[in-house]
Amino acid sequence: MLEGKFDEASLLKKVIDSIKDSVKLCNFNCSQADGITVQAIDDSRVLLIALKMDPGCFQEFRCDRELVLGLDLESLSKILKQGNNEDFLSLLAEDNPDSLLIVFEDKKKDRISEFSLKLMDIDSDSLAIDEMENDCSITMPAAEFAKVARDFKTMSESLNIVVTKESVKFKADGQIGSGSVIFKPHTDVEHPEQSIKVDVNSPVDLTFGAKYLNDIVKASSLSPSITIKLTDKAPALFEFKLPSGFLRYYLAPKFEDDE
Secondary structure, three states, X not given: OEEEEEOOOHHHHHHHXXXXXXXXXXXXXXXXXXXXXXXXXXXXOOEEEEEEEOHHHOOEEEEOOOEEEEEEHHHHHHHHOOOOOOOEEEEEEOOOOOEEEEEEEOOOOOOEEEEEEEOOOOOOOXXXXXXXXXXXXXXXXXXXXXXXXXXXXOOOOEEEEEEOOOOEEEEEEEOOEEEEEEEOOEXXXXXXXXXXXXXXXXXXXXXXEHHHHHHHHHHHHHOOEEEEEEOOOOOEEEEEEEOOEEXXXXXXXXXXXXX
């Protein structure tokens, strides 16, 4: 039996809205120790998504045995829109489920809404993601990075990220012209989430597809900050912290023959 109760429906709503445009179908792996984990790759095999909602993300969590719930994220999103952001949200499934029960409880009214979502049998490869040394790590306000990604998408299909110990530079070159934004590390004592931290083992100059970056920044509402780990000629890691757990995106850079 799976019983997972969120104090507010908004958390799961934001998570699903963050990934449903990148992957349509995915397995929710449920266990008592790890809570709910998801690993899925987009159709182009350029973007890998790793989600971990620890039991601490839930007001109550129980999972008697390991379960795999195959879900259509577009269908799940439609059901999640039926509830208010502040509602209690419970996910319920039997030990051999063919459907997932989704329950909203309005905290202000005596109203309980129940929806049943049919589960799917989804083939997916579980990829081993090794924790590897990175050339540099950037932690910055998620809203700032989202603004850069969205603004530069109107100018170019690619976004170049150049990191040195002195600064992080985002630049784009397109048919209408070029542009750049430079951020320098700083610490905001009163508002730590506004700080920009840059750790550099060696400088990095990488280019990424603007479309994928704009899919990634849909998760900006989940966390005040984003951590970006870059390594030359390797997929970049973009991480948003959850109340207990994380949402990570691994994005392959573009090489000259991709242009």
